[in-house]
Structure formats: structure tokens, C-alpha cells
Amino acid sequence: MNQSEWPLWEVFIRSKQGLDHKHVGSLHAADAEMAIQNARDVYTRRLEGVSIWVVESGHVHASNPDDAAAFYEPANDKIYRHPTFYQVPDSIKHM
Amino acid sequence: METLELTQEEQFQARIDADIRIEPKDWMPDAYRKTLIRQISQHAHSELVGMLPEGNWITRAPSLKRKSILLAKVQDEAGHGLYLYSAAETLGASRDQMLADLHSGKAKYSSIFNYPTLSWADMGCVGWLVDGAAILNQVPLCRTSYGPYARAMVRVCKEESFHQRQGFEIMQTLCEGAPTQKAMAQEALNRWWWPTLMMFGPADADSPNTAQSMNWRIKRFTNDELRQKFVDMMVPQAEFLGLTVPDEKVQWNDTKNGYDFGDVDWEEFWNVVKGNGLCNQERLGARVKAHEEGAWVREAAMAHAEKRKARG
């Protein structure tokens, strides 16, 4: 990256009231205000959003894909966390 | 028992074969990364330069409605460029470097944009044919192996079909108008038909990298396959308009269930790629000028942001 380049921002958009903000992509902008304005033009030209978050890309920390196997392994053998693990007698309703 | 140890590269290929997407931080072969950066940035450059031939007609659109539509389309193309540059950046390419490579002529963009847009009918042909060809190229890329690229293409494809339809509507309006308007439409088709066929790239026999790209699923159909699809799609549409495709060899072929068509003039294609097309200099010149004249704005915005940050 070169010095003249505007910082990179990650853009998150709430597509409609009641839903989560979802990552849609990134863009360059000098500051947060400009990032939001640019995000409006780049990612919501067809009413794709009702709310925008921008985060400078450098502030996003990510898990390491190389560790994925070990990192998520603890959840692997805990099938009792799922409702389907339990047998409910046929005669029991509403459970 | 002997365990089979897969190399990193074999594991990578196995994921691709299983249609598992590759994401930015995943391990990938250098050649995959390099090829993708080239492909995505070339695509981004094409969107960017692609604004110029149409931008040429915004101030001269025949009605306010056409002007608004054209403006919206050109704005979409800017958006497509931005989605794609940001996808390329996830591979480690810098935006400044990509733009520098475009401006120096080191990076290529689609040769189609080196042809001039002489009449309003060209706006029809660009939307109908050029965006039509782009759609054929792009739809399969929504399933490409690299996640950020595939997601960018989904966004692009959602927007392209309006582009093609507005172009077709321009053609249809001209074809239903006065004889001089229809003649203008035919003349534009005559000029755009062959260059559009060239958009799919060299014949398969002359595309040595196709096999590797198909293996990596960053290309899902060969150039000739896409070209054939395009001809099969477009000939009936031209007939509907009452226009004639400028190729005497176009003829329905029952055995292959598609149209036969003539040979593309590859000498012209390579000549334009090498920079000798009608508008290469004008297009690149306009890009460089806009970039240079915008430099003070970029610097000022950055200085302003830094000052505000320092003030707290």
C-alpha cells in the first residue's frame, strides 16, 4: 500500500429493519463520513439497505483458517447441544 | 497401511473439486493468486474504461428518460469496477498499483471499449450486445472458486440485466421508427457485431491457459463455447428487430443445434489488444487525465481527515 491511498473500510449493511448488518464488501475513503457516503453510492443504489456500518479494515481481526480444525473441534462431539439428541415420546405434544 | 499424505496444493485442488470456496486468508498456490489478481483487475479496469464510450452520450441522450437511464447504467459500471477492485485487494493487490498498471498500459482491459460510439444507436448496441456478452461471461463466474470474486459477480450480475434490456429497448425503438432510424440501428449493429464476438477472447486452440483456469474454476466455459452461446442467443433477437447480422455465413445448423458463423478477424483483435485500436489512446488518455486532475482532491480529503483526527 502506498501513502497516498485512502484507508480501506469494510462495509456492513442492514438490508431491512429487523435484520442483522451483513458484510457486503469494502471501499476506500478518507474518513468514516466519506466511507458511509461512498457505501451508500456503491452498495445501496437499489434500496439494498436501511442502515450502514463502516469499520476501518485494519480494525478487523480474524481467526486463522489454518487453525480451523483445532479451533472448532470442541463443538464437534457435543451433539447433546442439539434438540435432536433427545428422544421425546410420541404421545408428548408441544415440545 | 500406508497413509496418503496430500500436498498443500493437492488439498487445495481437492477443495476446489468439491466446490468449496477459497477465502482470502486460506492457503493458495502463488499461480492461482497471480492469475486471479490479473483476471479480476482486468475485469475491474474494463468496467472503469467501459464508462467512457457511454459517458460520451450522456449529455446528448435524446430524452430526459434516456439520459437518466444512461446515467444510472454508467454509475452501475463504476460500482462494478469498485466491487471488483475490492475483491482483488483481498488477494493482496493494492488499488494504487492496479490503477498505475492500467494507466501505464501494463494492464489490459476489454478491447471492445477501444471502439468509438458514433451514434445514439451505439448506446443500443453497447447495452444489447456488449452487456449481453458480458452477462454470458459473468453469470458462470458467480460460481467461481474464489469467494470474494464470486460474491462480487453475484452483485454485478443482478445489475447487468437492466443494462441489456435498456440497450435492447433503444434498438427496438429505433427499429420501429423512421427508416433513417432503422438504418442507424443496422449500421451500429454492423459495426459492433464482430468486435463483440471478439470479447470472448481468442479461439480455444489459441488459449493455452484455459485448461488450468477451468481446473481452478475461475473460468467455467471455454471462449468458443461462450461465443457459440452468444451467437445462438443474438441471431434470433436481431431477427426480431428486423436487423441482419453482418455475417453471410450465419446459418442454423440442425446437427449441432446452433448457428454456424464466420471466422473472427483475429488480426484485428490482436491489433486492438496491442494498442492500435481506434480509441486506445483516447480512452487511456481520458483515464489518466481524470486520475491526475483528481489527485489534489484525494490529497485534500486525506489532509482534512487527518487534521480532524488530530483535533480529536
Ligand SMILES: [Fe+2]
Ligand atoms: Fe458492468
Ligand SMILES: [Fe+2]
Ligand atoms: Fe453493464
